């Protein structure tokens with residue numbers, strides 16, 4: 001029994017490390033070429049920071065896992081040995097417990113300080129102050145809708161352009177969006193941009209991203225479809241599973257052309273107010 005238990009725990013330890021390293025075979029199935037370790041490739045300007053944090057935490061978790069599983073395996077083996085002596089009562093070891101606490105707190109402090117910069121860059125308004133709102137992103141059960149300001153450059157007017165499913169954006173520009181919800185909590189998640197933000201009914205939450213043109217071209221080299229996924233990352237109701245969308249990235253000129261086409265299509269009978 002002792003040997004079987006030890007063997008099983010040891011196998012679990014090895015399997016844990018194996019699945020951590022070759023996660024694709026366990027979690028992702030056959031992955032598209034644009035996948036890296038644990039993630040699709042990042043193509044946004046702050047993607048490297050997010051990945052750096054992810055790797056840091058992942059490695060810390062791996063170390064803790066190996067340490068605790070290794071100790072568990074060893075102690076199960078050691079203390080399951082048949083012995084003649086009586087059981088003893090132990091009140092623990094103060095110094096060892098303190099050392100464990102200090103190590104764990106130290107690890108958490110490293111994470112705390114490592115994330116301050118990237119978090120501020122991604123979430124604080126100071127990093128996009130003064131930038132105009134590029135578009136509104138509306139979440140509702142169960143789709144994404146995008147509202148552009150239209151020719152007058154102002155949101156909430158008669159010439160606004162609304163699209164659903166597909167968000168079209170220019171590359172290499174810092175774009176600020178207002179994220180809003182029509183009904184319940186949703187979460188706007190774009191894995192390739194390393195962007196995730198809850199949308200909350202009654203709140204207007206500004207978010208931003210900038211698609212790095214070179215990285216985008218690199219990630220989709222040789223592929224016809226260069227758009228990528230939007231996912232709802234908040235269980236928002238029965239249709240949560242189908243609440244998806246795409247982001248299509250264009251050069252600025254092509255984007256303007258696309259926008260002109262949208263305007264022409266919507267208002268071809270000259271119905272924009274004031275015209």
Ligand SMILES: [Cu+2]
Nearest residue numbers: 186232236243
């Ligand atoms: Cu949702």
